Amino acid sequence: MFFTSTKTQFSFTLQWAIATVGGFLVSLCWIEVGEKPDVGVAQASLGGLAIAFPQSLIIRDHILSGRWVLVTLLAWATITAIGVGAVGWIIPSTQIFTLRLLWGTTLGAVSGFMIGLAQWTAIRKSVALSWRWIFISAISWAIAVPIGSIMGIVLLRFSRLFLGEVVGLAITWIVVAILTGINAYRLLR
Secondary structure (H helix, E strand, O other): OOOOOOOOOOHHHHHHHHHHHHHHHHHHHOOOOOOOOHHHHHHHHHHHHHHHHHHHHHHOOOHHHHHHHHHHHHHHHHHHOOOOOOOOOOOOOOHHHHHHHHHHHHHHHHHHHHHHHHHHHOOOOOOOOOHHHHHHHHHHHHHHHHHHHHHHHHOOOOOOHHHHHHHHHHHHHHHHHHHHHHHHHHOOO
16 A cells, blocks of 8 residues: 555655655646746745655654654755755756756755754654764765756757756656665665
């Protein structure tokens, strides 16, 4: 059954990925993808809610899922408010591959660290070695953002449609979902 405890890493990771990427797709109803100044704190908060709620359904047997949703929402709001930006919804303004790699890795690591730190507060009492989640999140985002950003620019140049950049963001979320899903399963086991 979907949204229940699972017995295998593959089924947990698949559910986590569907919940995370599905949350991103739902968030596009509220968030207009754009450059950093285009995505505000309110939109980032709604995006965080759209991602965290379905994730909380997957892990609700292990943690206080309401806390997971709240701290994830607050993390996205904070990241956006301090000027880092809603990394999962913003497109870099540069068209230079090297700068996109550098930007993606740096902002991905910072955002992932802040999200992981916030989420750690929701899992620290119920998950052994929960501190690892902070670094799992940081590394996952540091890997995923440059991959998605590079794919976005390639698709934009190939198709000459901004939709290529949006697909790049979706790739970012897919990579994050897979990496964090695999590691969430290991932590919750």
